[in-house]
Amino acid sequence: MANAIEASRLDVGYGGRQTAVKVLSGLDLTVAAGSFLSILGPSGCGKSTLLRVVADLLDPLGGTISVLGDTPHAVRSRRDVGFVFQDSTLLPWRTVRDNVRLPLGVGQGSLTRTIEDRSDELLELMGLAGFGERLPHQLSGGQRQRVAIARALLGQPKLLLMDEPFGALDEITRDRLNDELLALWRRTGTTILFVTHSIAEAAYLGERVIVLAANPGRLIKDLDMRPFKQDGNRCSREDAAVAAAMAELRGALGQAS
Numbered sequence: 001m002a003n004a005i006e007a008s009r010l011d012v013g014y015g016g017r018q019t020a021v022k023v024l025s026g027l028d029l030t031v032a033a034g035s036f037l038s039i040l041g042p043s044g045c046g047k048s049t050l051l052r053v054v055a056d057l058l059d060p061l062g063g064t065i066s067v068l069g070d071t072p073h074a075v076r077s078r079r080d081v082g083f084v085f086q087d088s089t090l091l092p093w094r095t096v097r098d099n100v101r102l103p104l105g106v107g108q109g110s111l112t113r114t115i116e117d118r119s120d121e122l123l124e125l126m127g128l129a130g131f132g133e134r135l136p137h138q139l140s141g142g143q144r145q146r147v148a149i150a151r152a153l154l155g156q157p158k159l160l161l162m163d164e165p166f167g168a169l170d171e172i173t174r175d176r177l178n179d180e181l182l183a184l185w186r187r188t189g190t191t192i193l194f195v196t197h198s199i200a201e202a203a204y205l206g207e208r209v210i211v212l213a214a215n216p217g218r219l220i221k222d223l224d225m226r227p228f229k230q231d232g233n234r235c236s237r238e239d240a241a242v243a244a245a246m247a248e249l250r251g252a253l254g255q256a257s
């Protein structure tokens, strides 16, 4: 399969077909399977809304979207998609391990694939070996986000949707998690859609960065980052070429706001 996402003339809004205000209008977007896409845009432009459509949490008003060659609904029921939000909602009364295991027990009825309990392996992968018996309040913010990522990875999703996952973290922790996420992406080949407010983070992580403008949400910039980086989407944060790309993104974002 060549494309993880194919959206054509996508219209999305809230409030039903008749009364809806369009949040996204006429969006065309193709995302190659296995790629890392960063999504930038001013607050309220529809970034989270776009992820919700991909995740089958919201139906589009018009246009077409295919995810992993199928409908968003089919992909969701096969559990091929994982989601990480900014405020990872860990259940405070469950241990770290049981939080990672949460998808094992959720909504079995409608799902077409059962998943294996890989919680210990994932906790180790996320640097949390030995933390399985702790409660969420006994972890730092960065560690809690790692638990949320481990949970999202439990079903070995082919597509990982990340909505400002590191937005609430300090810069050092964020940089470290960025590097861990890239390592994970290289190892697994999962397609990643990553929403962020940070131009630096978008540029560092993405093989490609898109910028959305608001009212209505639409694509105003589509930048291939690969020419600015080495093979395997590698760059240094201080790279002059990457700085040039960031300036270009900053310009687009300035026009979008």
Ligand SMILES: Nc1ncnc2c1ncn2[C@@H]1O[C@H](COP(=O)(O)OP(=O)(O)O)[C@@H](O)[C@H]1O
Pocket (backbone or CB within 6 Å): 014, 015, 023, 041, 042, 043, 044, 045, 046, 047, 048, 049, 050
């Ligand atoms: N559940 C909802 N009901 C009605 N309007 C919503 C809902 N969620 C988001 N919106 C509106 O849709 C627009 C896009 O929101 P969102 O996708 O969350 O933006 P972003 O993630 O880019 O900040 C905003 O104007 C927001 O107010």
Ligand SMILES: [Mg+2]
Pocket (backbone or CB within 6 Å): 047, 048, 049, 163
């Ligand atoms: Mg959002």
